[in-house]
Amino acid sequence: MAVWDFVKKQFIDIIHWTEEGEGTLAHRFPMQDMEIQYGASLTVRESQMALFVDEGRVADVFGPGRYKLVTQTIPVLTYLKNWDKLFESPFKSDVYFFSTRLQVDQKWGTPNPITIRDKEFGAVRLRAFGIYSYRIVDPKAFYLNISGTREHYTVDDLSGQLRSTIVGSMTDLFGESGIPFLDLAANQDELGAKLREKMTETFKTLGLELAGFVVQNVSLPEELQKILDQRIGMNMVGDMGRYTQFQVASSIPTAAANEGGLAGAGAGLGAGLAMGQAMAGALGQSLQGGAPGAQAGAQGGSQGGAPGGVAASAGTGQSPQEVMQLLEKLHELKSKGVLTEQEYEGKKAELLKKLG
Secondary structure (H helix, E strand, O other): OHHHHHHHOEEEEEEOOOOOOOOEEEEEOOOOOEEEEEEEEEEEOOOEEEEEEEOOEEEEEEOOEEEEOOOOOOHHHHHHOOOOOOOOOOEOOEEEEEEOOOEEEEEEEOOOOEEEEEOOOEEEEEEEEEEEEEEEOOHHHHHHHHHOOOOEEEHHHHHHHHHHHHHHHHHHHHHHHOOOHHHHHHOHHHHHHHHHHHHHHHHHHOOEEEEEEEEEEEEOOHHHHHHHHHHHHHHHHOOHHHHHHHHHHHHHHHHHHOOOHHHHHHHHHHHHHHHHHHHHHHHHHHHOOOOHHHHHHHHHHHHOOOOHHHHHHHOOOOOHHHHHHHHHHHHHHHHOOOOOHHHHHHHHHHHHHHHO
């Protein structure tokens, strides 16, 4: 019976692995009911490494090349097997191949916003995403810590662990740096370099090299981004009086094109302009701390029974509504060809200065 079992055994004289498809990190060479022939050939291709494991203990590691498996080429396995002299019989061992290719375009991101304390905005929640690349550089560490005895281990099997590691490191970095959000968003290259430096050692313990790390975006959740946009908009508005004048000037072509022309929109525009001027005057008085001259002007306006903005326009001899009517007439003259575009624009600018 023992002789028959021996005959049934198959002896391996060539060991190699051709990677099929994408995403395989580790592959166990099929060894069931098979033994490796003494002097067998081991071929390890470029972008691969091979690892021999004997009864659960890691033995020899082979880089790219072609090897003849004899005592001299597998010294650790020889020691584990207690081969004190040259052996010439088949032997049993597990052989694992590892892909050392660069695994590129690996995506990472924050599944949920992370909360940090910001110098400018207080407690805020951030989102971030980007890409990274890595490769296996230490098959022994990868086997002991990650892949183990599995027949196949793929990129997808590892992605979740690496993404969680990245997000955890990023949260720590944000908290430790104290850099305001606006500076983080404006220095994504520097942020990526810092994160890569912080995670290098963690990847190394897994037998990996973090070859590249890119931060593509750092942002606030949508509801917080709207608040930030409003704050930026208020800063950009600045002088309320000039902003109102700009809006009135911008609305004139649209009003002229609508039914009723400028006359139909004149009353609304005049009232809006007067209100804007009144607001600008009130803001100016509050900023000046209620200066006597400003108060006197305000009292004079109130005695005249008209808002400050309208009174100022009346001082020029024309009310806002009269100015708007003149603009309408100028527009009609330009439409009939009496005035050129340049003449019309010049007259319009003069009238709008009177409104200011």
